Amino acid sequence: MASLQEQILPYEQEINSFNPANAADLEQFRIRFLGTKGIVKLLANEMKNVPPEGRREAGMLLNSFKQLAEGRYEQFAHLKDEGNANAAAIDTSLPGAPLPIGTRHPLRIVENRIVDIFSKIGFSVATGPEIEDDWHNFTSLNMPENHTARDMQDTFYVAQNPDWVLRTHTSSVQARILETTPLPVRVICPGRVYRNETISARAHCFFHQFEGLYVDKNVSFADLKQTLYYFVTEMFGPDTKVRFRPSYFPFTEPSAEMDISCTVCGGSGCSLCKHTGWVEILGCGMVHPNLLRNFGIDPEVYSGFAFGMGVERITQIKYQVNDLRLYSQNDVRFLRQFQGL
Numbered sequence: 325m326a327s328l329q330e331q332i333l334p335y336e337q338e339i340n341s342f343n344p345a346n347a348a349d350l351e352q353f354r355i356r357f358l359g360t361k362g363i364v365k366l367l368a369n370e371m372k373n374v375p376p377e378g379r380r381e382a383g384m385l386l387n388s389f390k391q392l393a394e395g396r397y398e399q400f401a402h403l404k405d406e407g408n409a410n411a412a413a414i415d416t417s418l419p420g421a422p423l424p425i426g427t428r429h430p431l432r433i434v435e436n437r438i439v440d441i442f443s444k445i446g447f448s449v450a451t452g453p454e455i456e457d458d459w460h461n462f463t464s465l466n467m468p469e470n471h472t473a474r475d476m477q478d479t480f481y482v483a484q485n486p487d488w489v490l491r492t493h494t495s496s497v498q499a500r501i502l503e504t505t506p507l508p509v510r511v512i513c514p515g516r517v518y519r520n521e522t523i524s525a526r527a528h529c530f531f532h533q534f535e536g537l538y539v540d541k542n543v544s545f546a547d548l549k550q551t552l553y554y555f556v557t558e559m560f561g562p563d564t565k566v567r568f569r570p571s572y573f574p575f576t577e578p579s580a581e582m583d584i585s586c587t588v589c590g591g592s593g594c595s596l597c598k599h600t601g602w603v604e605i606l607g608c609g610m611v612h613p614n615l616l617r618n619f620g621i622d623p624e625v626y627s628g629f630a631f632g633m634g635v636e637r638i639t640q641i642k643y644q645v646n647d648l649r650l651y652s653q654n655d656v657r658f659l660r661q662f663q664g665l
């Protein structure tokens with residue numbers, strides 16, 4: 325039987341003189357030498373007939389033969405692409421596979437819009453922790469322990485004695501600002517808040533708030549009204565009317581709730597305004613003197629206003645979303661409707 329070297333020799337010549345004209349020639353070459361039943365494999369199978377002392381040398385021979393065949397193949401690999409292009413296997417003029425692009429969440433769209441509106445009149449954005457201590461969420465805001473005002477904002481307790489809660493409003497951020505920032509302050513506080521409520525179309529155990537605070541010398545209720553009127557005009561258009569109703573919040577005195585004329589029916593009565601022509605959008609008032617004292621601010625010298633609204637509520641009115649749960653269900657059929665806003 326011919327030695328391995330003798331067997332390889334004519335193949336080597338064949339490989340060296342191989343000069344394919346096209347991809348089909350190249351493919352034939354691959355099958356003949358490098359395929360699963362190709363010559364390289366066949367010769368490798370013969371290794372078992374080589375006596376042990378000659379195996380090392382035979383292995384090296386076979387290896388360099390294989391590299392020769394592979395090298396020659398690679399040298400002409402460009403033919404494969406040309407072959408494909410010629411056969412129009414790839415039509416580079418076809419549009420690419422579409423990459424789905426997400427949309428901004430409606431609550432984020434509205435929050436960004438509110439930030440824009442208040443930034444224009446000098447409010448800066450402040451944020452704070454969602455897990456809050458009792459002092460910043462309740463006590464410092466004139467809601468002492470066991471005060472009935474706390475009933476309006478039951479929440480989830482993360483720890484007790486001392487109490488840590490999921491914040492019920494972003495007024496807690498206002499408390500932190502008053503504690504650390506020199507006066508005057510003019511901030512808006514967007515963020516997620518929590519309440520212990522049964523989930524329905526009209527209530528949820530979490531929602532998003534947007535609160536504002538302005539403390540300086542000579543801040544009056546007229547400033548509060550004008551600021552909110554400006555906000556409503558920017559957000560809902562110049563024809564929107566505004567009214568204030570007296571209300572109660574522990575952290576403001578006097579306190580009010582603000583309604584706007586119904587943006588859906590224009591005041592003639594519909595389901596959004598429950599046929600009253602008005603929709604409630606926020607709570608507000610003059611910062612309670614006790615609260616200023618809690619932060620070492622003299623209420624004889626300084627005064628301020630605060631307001632707070634639910635971003636879900638503003639979004640509901642603006643885009644007529646009638647079920648709160650839609651905001652957190654991640655249903656793309658709902659979310660896609662806000663594309664491009």
Ligand code: PHE
Nearest residue numbers: 493495573607608630631632
């Ligand atoms: N923090 C109040 C709430 O969550 C809203 C509010 C803020 C009311 C500021 C008045 C002034 O209900």
